[in-house]
Amino acid sequence: MSHGLVVVGGSYAAAQIAASAREQGYAEPIRIVSEEPRGPYQRPPLSKGYLAGKVLPAALPLRSEAFYRDSKVELILGARAESIDLSGRSVVLSDGRRLAFDRLALATGARPRPLPVPGGGLEGVLFLRSLADADALRTRLAEATDVVIVGAGFIGLEFASVAVAAGKKVTVVEMQDRVLARAVAPGLAAFIADVHRAKGLDIRLGATVKELRGNRRVESVICGDGTSIRADLVLLAIGVIPNVELAQAAGLACQDGIIVDRFATTSDPRIVSAGDCTRHPSAYADQPLRLESVQNALDQAKTAAATISGVAKPYDTVPWFWSDQYDLKLQMVGLAAGHDSAVTRGTPSDGRFSVFYYRRGSLIAIDSVNKPGEHMLGRKLLTARLSPTPEQAADSGFDLQGLMAKA
Numbered sequence: 390m391s392h393g394l395v396v397v398g399g400s401y402a403a404a405q406i407a408a409s410a411r412e413q414g415y416a417e418p419i420r421i422v423s424e425e426p427r428g429p430y431q432r433p434p435l436s437k438g439y440l441a442g443k444v445l446p447a448a449l450p451l452r453s454e455a456f457y458r459d460s461k462v463e464l465i466l467g468a469r470a471e472s473i474d475l476s477g478r479s480v481v482l483s484d485g486r487r488l489a490f491d492r493l494a495l496a497t498g499a500r501p502r503p504l505p506v507p508g509g510g511l512e513g514v515l516f517l518r519s520l521a522d523a524d525a526l527r528t529r530l531a532e533a534t535d536v537v538i539v540g541a542g543f544i545g546l547e548f549a550s551v552a553v554a555a556g557k558k559v560t561v562v563e564m565q566d567r568v569l570a571r572a573v574a575p576g577l578a579a580f581i582a583d584v585h586r587a588k589g590l591d592i593r594l595g596a597t598v599k600e601l602r603g604n605r606r607v608e609s610v611i612c613g614d615g616t617s618i619r620a621d622l623v624l625l626a627i628g629v630i631p632n633v634e635l636a637q638a639a640g641l642a643c644q645d646g647i648i649v650d651r652f653a654t655t656s657d658p659r660i661v662s663a664g665d666c667t668r669h670p671s672a673y674a675d676q677p678l679r680l681e682s683v684q685n686a687l688d689q690a691k692t693a694a695a696t697i698s699g700v701a702k703p704y705d706t707v708p709w710f711w712s713d714q715y716d717l718k719l720q721m722v723g724l725a726a727g728h729d730s731a732v733t734r735g736t737p738s739d740g741r742f743s744v745f746y747y748r749r750g751s752l753i754a755i756d757s758v759n760k761p762g763e764h765m766l767g768r769k770l771l772t773a774r775l776s777p778t779p780e781q782a783a784d785s786g787f788d789l790q791g792l793m794a795k796a
């Protein structure tokens with residue numbers, strides 16, 4: 390009897406592995422096991438439109454109920470995969486069930502990184518990863534006056550935009566000397582920080598948090614230099630930790646992520662993995678890397694599904710990401726880390742421009758602000774390995790599209 394495919398995880402990568410496996414002709418049973426009480430749903434709106442009340446719950450599911458029914462994909466919800474029995478080829482669930490498998494896919498994603506300081510457990514100190522987290526945050530935000538966000542990454546700044554727009558007094562405490570330090574270059578980071586400050590956000594750079602104080606409920610955030618900031622709501626947004634424990638306990642190679650090859654195969658050839666939980670090779674980076682993006686989860690899942698279906702489809706998509714803050718649409722393509730020069734196309738004071746990043750004369754990434762056309766073109770240029778010269782990129786009159794046409 391065929392046991393088919395078991396997918397552990399309940400989000401982008403899990404749903405895409407199931408969908409793409411069916412598209413590739415995989416005909417054996419498919420079961421998705423998720424610890425969450427609902428099927429896969431979109432996370433990006435949780436720090437944007439959903440939090441602001443502009444995206445309704447009905448718009449969040451990634452796939453319809455009809456999809457799971459018609460594709461014969463069984464969803465096992467509210468059950469955590471506790472361990473993998475490799476020799477017995479089964480997964481043991483928190484409710485005691487044992488699911489036998491022929492192929493296993495791990496799409497366990499990531500969880501928020503905790504802040505190891507006193508007071509982290511006080512009421513009003515929250516994280517944002519799941520729909521349940523977003524609901525709790527939304528309720529708290531409605532009642533809050535003074536909001537403190539620890540971490541000026543994408544989630545921190547997106548939440549800041551929503552909280553400022555809701556009329557709250559909002560402070561961001563960031564350890565680095567700029568916002569979005571892991572994601573964008575200093576010039577763009579300064580532009581984004583200025584936009585936030587102009588809206589009224591108090592950004593404290595180079596500042597650490599040493600304690601959260603309060604009597605049952607959080608009342609203040611104490612910084613490393615002793616400064617106290619009033620707070621009745623604190624969002625901890627200092628990054629994520631990949632969920633590797635299940636894989637690690639089963640003996641799979643892990644190193645800040647489940648290690649996979651270009652075909653999304655783990656150190657056990659029967660097991661694939663995709664999404665935020667993996668560390669993978671990339672044609673766009675010198676070292677294997679871990680990406681936290683919808684694009685990565687979906688595209689790597691397609692590769693994982695192909696591998697399960699016996700089709701060799703290496704994962705080599707150019708990485709891209711987006712973020713919405715106020716009326717800024719930020720779109721990033723490629724990996725800017727390690728660039729040795731950058732040029733700007735367009736005028737930052739107009740709020741519409743792109744920054745082109747180069748290494749040894751070759752284009753490696755483009756960050757766009759309210760320039761969706763340039764972002765889309767950038768995806769094509771980087772995928773085709775086409776590089777305008779820095780002079781061409783900086784010249785708004787130069788026809789970048791023409792480069793594609795000539796290629």
Ligand SMILES: Cc1cc2nc3c(=O)[nH]c(=O)nc-3n(C[C@H](O)[C@H](O)[C@H](O)COP(=O)(O)OP(=O)(O)OC[C@H]3O[C@@H](n4cnc5c(N)ncnc54)[C@H](O)[C@@H]3O)c2cc1C
Nearest residue numbers: 398399400401402424432433470498499664665681682683
């Ligand atoms: C608020 C927010 C905003 C974001 N905005 C953007 C954005 O604008 N653009 C963008 O590209 N990306 C954004 N991201 C990141 C993006 O959502 C993630 O990269 C994506 O969700 C990764 O998908 P995944 O399937 O790999 O993992 P996850 O989404 O982390 O899902 C993993 C799932 O597996 C479940 N699970 C884990 N372990 C087990 C187990 N042992 N048993 C059963 N179930 C388990 C988890 O509960 C979870 O449901 C955002 C993320 C958040 C939280």
